[in-house]
Amino acid sequence: MAYFEMCRLALKWALTKPPTSRYPFQPRKVIPGSRGQLVFTKDNCVYCTVCAKKCPTGALLVNRAEKKWAIDRLRCISCGYCVDLCPKDSLALSTSHGNAATSRTQEFH
Amino acid sequence: MNQEQTLEIIPLETLLDRVRGMRAKGYRLVQIGATRLPEQVEMTYSFDLKNSLANLRFHVPAAEARIPSISSIYACSFLYENELHDLFNIQVEGMSVDFKGNFYKTAVKYPFGSTKAPAAQPATAASTPLPAGTAPVAGTPT
Amino acid sequence: MARTVIPFGPQHPVLPEPIHLDLVVEDERVLEARPSIGFIHRGLEKLVEKKDYIEFTYIAERICGICSFIHGQTYCQAIEAIMNIAVPPRALYLRTVWGELSRIHSHLLWLGLMADAVGFESLFMHSWRVREQVLDIIEATTGGRVIFGSCKIGGVRRDIDAAGISDMLRKLETIEQEIRRITKVFINDSSIKSRLCGVGVLSREEAYDLGCVGPTLRGSGVAQDMRQLGYAAFADLQVEPITRTEGDSYSRCAVRCDELLQSIDLIRKAMSKIPAGEIEIKVTGNPSGEVTMRTEQPRGEVVYCVKANGTRNLQRFRVRTPTFANLPAVLKVLQGCELADVPVLVLTIDPCISCTER
Numbered sequence: 148m149a150y151f152e153m154c155r156l157a158l159k160w161a162l163t164k165p166p167t168s169r170y171p172f173q174p175r176k177v178i179p180g181s182r183g184q185l186v187f188t189k190d191n192c193v194y195c196t197v198c199a200k201k202c203p204t205g206a207l208l209v210n211r212a213e214k215k216w217a218i219d220r221l222r223c224i225s226c227g228y229c230v231d232l233c234p235k236d237s238l239a240l241s242t243s244h245g246n247a248a249t250s251r252t253q254e255f256h
Numbered sequence: 257m258n259q260e261q262t263l264e265i266i267p268l269e270t271l272l273d274r275v276r277g278m279r280a281k282g283y284r285l286v287q288i289g290a291t292r293l294p295e296q297v298e299m300t301y302s303f304d305l306k307n308s309l310a311n312l313r314f315h316v317p318a319a320e321a322r323i324p325s326i327s328s329i330y331a332c333s334f335l336y337e338n339e340l341h342d343l344f345n346i347q348v349e350g351m352s353v354d355f356k357g358n359f360y361k362t363a364v365k366y367p368f369g370s371t372k373a374p375a376a377q378p379a380t381a382a383s384t385p386l387p388a389g390t391a392p393v394a395g396t397p398t
Numbered sequence: 399m400a401r402t403v404i405p406f407g408p409q410h411p412v413l414p415e416p417i418h419l420d421l422v423v424e425d426e427r428v429l430e431a432r433p434s435i436g437f438i439h440r441g442l443e444k445l446v447e448k449k450d451y452i453e454f455t456y457i458a459e460r461i462c463g464i465c466s467f468i469h470g471q472t473y474c475q476a477i478e479a480i481m482n483i484a485v486p487p488r489a490l491y492l493r494t495v496w497g498e499l500s501r502i503h504s505h506l507l508w509l510g511l512m513a514d515a516v517g518f519e520s521l522f523m524h525s526w527r528v529r530e531q532v533l534d535i536i537e538a539t540t541g542g543r544v545i546f547g548s549c550k551i552g553g554v555r556r557d558i559d560a561a562g563i564s565d566m567l568r569k570l571e572t573i574e575q576e577i578r579r580i581t582k583v584f585i586n587d588s589s590i591k592s593r594l595c596g597v598g599v600l601s602r603e604e605a606y607d608l609g610c611v612g613p614t615l616r617g618s619g620v621a622q623d624m625r626q627l628g629y630a631a632f633a634d635l636q637v638e639p640i641t642r643t644e645g646d647s648y649s650r651c652a653v654r655c656d657e658l659l660q661s662i663d664l665i666r667k668a669m670s671k672i673p674a675g676e677i678e679i680k681v682t683g684n685p686s687g688e689v690t691m692r693t694e695q696p697r698g699e700v701v702y703c704v705k706a707n708g709t710r711n712l713q714r715f716r717v718r719t720p721t722f723a724n725l726p727a728v729l730k731v732l733q734g735c736e737l738a739d740v741p742v743l744v745l746t747i748d749p750c751i752s753c754t755e756r
Binding site for chain 2: 439441607608622624626716725
């Protein structure tokens with residue numbers, strides 16, 4: 148009977164721990180391999196501008212002459228295309244999503 | 257993969273007869289699509305029977321396109337025909353339900369329909385100017 | 399009694415996405431419904447002029463949030479058919495598995511929304527609690543919960559190793575038990591039956607003539623499932639379309655409940671047969687030609703007409719999504735229904751308006 152099914156579910160979840168976690172008092176469950184924020188390692192970068200050309204949203208700006216690498220965090224969709232293309236392994240996707248932004252500015256490195 | 261499909265180019269005058277023939281054989285209407293070529297609009301009507309696809313294609317001039325509606329034969333075609341009118345500026349005569357251009361709310365009227373080069377969507381431009389030597393930014397309209 | 403026009407939407411607690419219906423009502427009975435869409439029209443078909451065909455995979459995936467993987471997969475399949483690329487078999491199997499996971503999470507989402515629409519909130523919460531477990535599997539294997547980002551032209555971007563496969567199958571056992579419990583409630587509960595049985599009846603001829611697809615068509619008795627075309631790994635895995643004959647909202651709900659279990663079964667079969675090997679093949683050059691590609695989304699048959707002319711940008715990209723084909727059915731069943739049944743009838747086709755309006 149469906150009525151007993153719902154009673155059983157209600158009783159079970161009244162007695163066991165809830166499936167939700169008490170974030171931020173408990174840390175967030177991290178799933179390895181999750182695509183979060185882009186992480187840039189400045190030392191490896193040679194400013195070849197491939198990542199900026201191929202970025203689907205145009206979130207990356209690379210200036211070879213002045214050796215500047217910038218990202219507009221609000222445009223980045225964490226697709227990881229730049230990570231696949233970078234010839235020098237200077238880009239990676241971390242599992243955390245980073246802090247909230249309050250205005251649309253670029254982050255220069 | 258068995259995506260068998262046939263493509264047949266038909267003259268516009270025979271459209272209603274061909275569609276009636278499709279209906280009589282038991283085909284269902286899959287989609288009505290249009291492609292904007294420089295001077296013409298290429299219309300494709302797709303029908304399906306038991307997983308095999310039959311396409312009927314014809315061309316109309318882009319400027320003064322008028323085609324008859326098939327909503328008397330396939331009742332569900334009014335949605336496709338209203339979309340054709342709103343995006344391509346194709347006048348469809350005899351639609352069973354006519355939204356008179358109010359089906360889609362677009363920023364630019366007839367986005368695919370203008371005879372000059374396609375008008376750029378009013379994209380939300382990047383707020384910061386691009387430094388020299390950077391890759392072009394293609395803004396997606398939000 | 400005079401006729402009143404009641405606006406339904408675009409913001410309504412029961413709608414997942416904005417659609418506007420003007421309901422002409424006389425005395426609690428709806429006489430006709432006039433739709434007005436365009437709230438979420440983003441002009442994605444015109445965007446082919448700006449983005450090249452490889453980047454467009456990301457846009458095709460983002461046409462919809464719920465059925466996103468199969469959009470990306472169909473786009474990649476269309477370009478691969480134009481360019482005659484032979485995708486490695488392991489990639490085909492991985493795409494099938496992710497497509498079926500996408501179908502499971504979409505159907506669980508719909509079951510929750512339907513329970514919410516009839517007022518059964520605790521069942522809604524339980525459906526979405528099970529869905530969270532499915533999303534965890536998806537995040538562990540692809541990196542994203544809803545937008546998978548794992549399909550690319552020529553294959554897939556990520557592999558699932560043997561440990562990942564056994565982990566997925568283990569979690570699917572728990573999920574299957576929970577799904578059986580929840581679907582038992584959907585099928586047998588008397589309050590759900592009284593809200594869904596006999597509501598929005600579409601006979602077999604009406605459903606076929608109105609151009610319905612997916613569970614809407616299968617709930618009325620027509621055995622049509624695009625997975626029988628044999629794309630991806632479905633050439634090796636036989637799919638029997640699940641049908642019911644009554645054609646009311648209850649039978650469409652029952653079809654989706656049974657498809658959940660069918661999808662879990664398909665994932666298990668695919669994982670037992672998955673071959674070893676490469677997951678991608680290198681793609682060079684530009685596409686030239688045209689193709690019409692059809693696949694089965696959770697909501698029905700999606701048609702991609704892709705035309706390329708040898709340049710980096712595609713010439714035409716046309717998507718006909720299943721909700722667009724099911725909309726005439728909603729307008730038909732809304733005529734003559736009770737006002738209280740309107741949420742159930744709008745949800746019964748599983749509307750995905752962002753797909754409809756691209």
